[in-house]
Amino acid sequence: MGKLNKTLAYFQDGSRPAHGLPPSAYRSKAFWKKERKTVLFRNWVCVAAAHELKFPGDVVPVALAEQPLILVRNRQNEIAAFHNVCRHRCMTLVEKPQNVGKLIRCPYHAWAYDLDGRLKASPHFGGTDTHEANGFDKSQNGLVPVRTRVWQDWVFVNLSGDAPDFEDYAASLIARLEGIDFCKLTHIGTLDFGVIDTNWKLIMENFIEPYHVQVVHSSTTDQPLKDHYTIVDGNCLGSAVDLAEESGTSGSLGVSSRYLTLYPNFILGRYFPDQMGVYLNIPIGPNQMMQKRYLYTTEGQNLSEDEVDSLKNLWWDVHKEDHEMVERMWRGRASEFAADGGVLSPVWEDSVRAFQEMIVADVTKSKGA
Ligand code: FES
Numbered sequence: 001m002g003k004l005n006k007t008l009a010y011f012q013d014g015s016r017p018a019h020g021l022p023p024s025a026y027r028s029k030a031f032w033k034k035e036r037k038t039v040l041f042r043n044w045v046c047v048a049a050a051h052e053l054k055f056p057g058d059v060v061p062v063a064l065a066e067q068p069l070i071l072v073r074n075r076q077n078e079i080a081a082f083h084n085v086c087r088h089r090c091m092t093l094v095e096k097p098q099n100v101g102k103l104i105r106c107p108y109h110a111w112a113y114d115l116d117g118r119l120k121a122s123p124h125f126g127g128t129d130t131h132e133a134n135g136f137d138k139s140q141n142g143l144v145p146v147r148t149r150v151w152q153d154w155v156f157v158n159l160s161g162d163a164p165d166f167e168d169y170a171a172s173l174i175a176r177l178e179g180i181d182f183c184k185l186t187h188i189g190t191l192d193f194g195v196i197d198t199n200w201k202l203i204m205e206n207f208i209e210p211y212h213v214q215v216v217h218s219s220t221t222d223q224p225l226k227d228h229y230t231i232v233d234g235n236c237l238g239s240a241v242d243l244a245e246e247s248g249t250s251g252s253l254g255v256s257s258r259y260l261t262l263y264p265n266f267i268l269g270r271y272f273p274d275q276m277g278v279y280l281n282i283p284i285g286p287n288q289m290m291q292k293r294y295l296y297t298t299e300g301q302n303l304s305e306d307e308v309d310s311l312k313n314l315w316w317d318v319h320k321e322d323h324e325m326v327e328r329m330w331r332g333r334a335s336e337f338a339a340d341g342g343v344l345s346p347v348w349e350d351s352v353r354a355f356q357e358m359i360v361a362d363v364t365k366s367k368g369a
C-alpha cells in the first residue's frame with residue numbers, strides 16, 4: 001500500500017502539468033494483483049460481442065483478470081456468464097468457442113450442466129451406476145453465475161456483483177450516442193489482433209488523447225490537432241474531432257469522429273456519418289492484453305467484400321501504428337528515468353489524467369467505501 005499511496009502523490013499538485021502514474025502501475029505484479037481485484041472486479045467490463053454467440057448452445061470462454069469464465073447462449077436466447085470451473089474437481093469446462101448443444105459436459109469425469117448452469121449429471125459419483133452420494137446435493141453444485149449485462153451488441157460482466165445498474169453506470173456514454181438507431185447497427189467484420197505486449201491501461205490512454213493522432217497516424221489521417229477536444233464525463237472519457245469539411249471517405253480517419261470509452265476497458269469509435277468500431281480489450285496481466293476490433297455500419301448498409309476489405313486494411317494499419325507506440329510506452333517504463341511517470345498535457349491529456357485518477361481511486365478504495 002505504501003507504493004500505491006505514493007502513486008496518489010503524483011496527483012496532488014495542480015500548479016503545473018501533472019505527472020502520469022508511476023511505472024509500477026503498468027509493470028508490477030503487486031499493482032496488477034490489486035488492480036484486478038478492484039478495477040476489473042468492481043466495474044462493468046466488456047468481455048465479448050453478443051454476435052459471437054449466435055445460437056442456443058454457443059459457448060465462448062473468456063479469461064478476465066485471471067478468472068476463467070464462459071459465456072453461454074441459453075434456450076431462452078439470452079447470454080449468461082459463469083465461472084468456467086467444474087464443480088467436481090475445478091477443471092475448466094470449455095477452452096474454445098463451440099456449440100455444446102443442450103449440455104456443457106466436463107471432459108474429465110463427464111459431469112454435465114445445462115445451459116442455465118444447473119448440474120444435470122454426475123455419473124457414477126457414488127459408485128458404479130450410483131450417481132448420487134450421501135450429503136451431495138446436485139442443486140447446490142451448479143455453475144457459479146457471474147453478473148452479466150448485454151447492452152446492444154456487447155457483453156459486460158461485473159465479477160464482484162455489486163456495481164451500479166448498467167444504465168446508471170454507462171449513462172454518460174449512452175447520452176453521447178443519441179441519434180444512433182441501434183436496430184440498424186450491422187456488424188461487417190472483425191479484426192483479431194491477438195496478444196499485445198503492453199499494459200492494457202496504455203491502450204486506453206492512447207485512445208482517449210488526440211495529441212498523438214497527427215504524428216502517429218500521419219499517413220492515415222487528415223484530422224488536424226486543433227479540431228480535436230477531449231471528453232471527461234463521468235465514466236465516459238475520450239476525445240472528438242469536428243471537421244468543418246469532411247475530407248476523408250466514410251469510415252476513415254478523415255471524418256468527424258467520437259472516440260469514446262466506458263471505464264475501464266470498453267472503447268467505441270463513431271465515425272460520421274455511418275461507421276462504428278468497437279474494441280474489445282482484455283487485460284491478461286501487467287504486461288499483456290488481447291484486442292479485437294468489431295466493425296459496424298450504423299445505417300444498416302451492407303458493404304461489398306472489397307469495401308469491407310479496404311476498411312479492414314485501413315484499421316489494421318491504424319491499430320498497428322498504435323500498438324507499436326503502446327508497446328514502446330511499456331518498454332520505456334522499465335527505465336529508472338521513467339520513475340516520475342512523465343508529464344501530461346493539461347489540454348490534450350486531461351482525459352488521460354482523469355482515467356488515471358479513476359484507477360487510483362479504485363485501487364485505493366476499500367470494499368464498500
Ligand atoms: S473435474 Fe469435471 S467431472 Fe471431474
Ligand SMILES: [Fe+2]
Pocket residue numbers: 206212213216217322
Ligand atoms: Fe491512435
